[in-house]
Amino acid sequence: MKLKHIGKNYNVNENLKEVAEKKLGRLDKYFKEDVEAKVTYSQEKNLRKVEVTIFLSGTVLRAEESTDDMYTSIDRVVDALVSQVRKYKTKLQKRYQSGETIRFENIPEIEEKEDEDAPKIVKVKSFGIKPMSVEEAILQMELVGHNFYVFLDAETDLVKVVYKRKDGNYGLLEPAF
Incomplete structure (x- = not known):
């Protein structure tokens, strides 16, 4: 390595x-x-x-x-x-x-067992996604009180995610093709 x-x-x-x-x-x-x-x-x-x-x-x-x-x-x-x-x-x-x-x-084999404590999807939420700028997405995220926000970038027509970092700044996730 x-x-x-x-x-x-x-x-x-x-x-x-x-x-x-x-x-x-x-x-x-x-x-x-x-x-x-x-x-x-x-x-x-x-x-x-x-x-x-x-x-x-x-x-x-x-x-x-x-x-x-x-x-x-x-x-x-x-x-x-x-x-x-x-x-x-x-x-x-x-x-x-x-x-x-x-x-x-x-890599040694690990016995897979049914783990009742294993994370599972307990809720599915659907929402409308509208075109907006990164700055508007940050504002929307702050308004709803979440630490991330999914949005459609108005300039590129790509789905992106803006998130709040531990240091108080923001991060942006965008797809790479």
């Missing part, structure tokens, strides 16, 4: 990179060599946050963990990614039947 290290409000030293590469090396058995991953290190007050995004063709695996120690955050984010790979093995197998990016033989 090819890692790209990025520091946001945090100085990433060589020792930290080496430790991260060693720990994330646990994931190498699940992916082919050409898979790319982005490791972002940041510090917010007393928390050290590690965010890892693994880019597979058509899918993105992402995990983030925050603790008071950067090395502990790395350990936890690796555990979270291993858990994701194991949990979604069958879904990933259906998508990547050729096995071009994922080595499924290295």
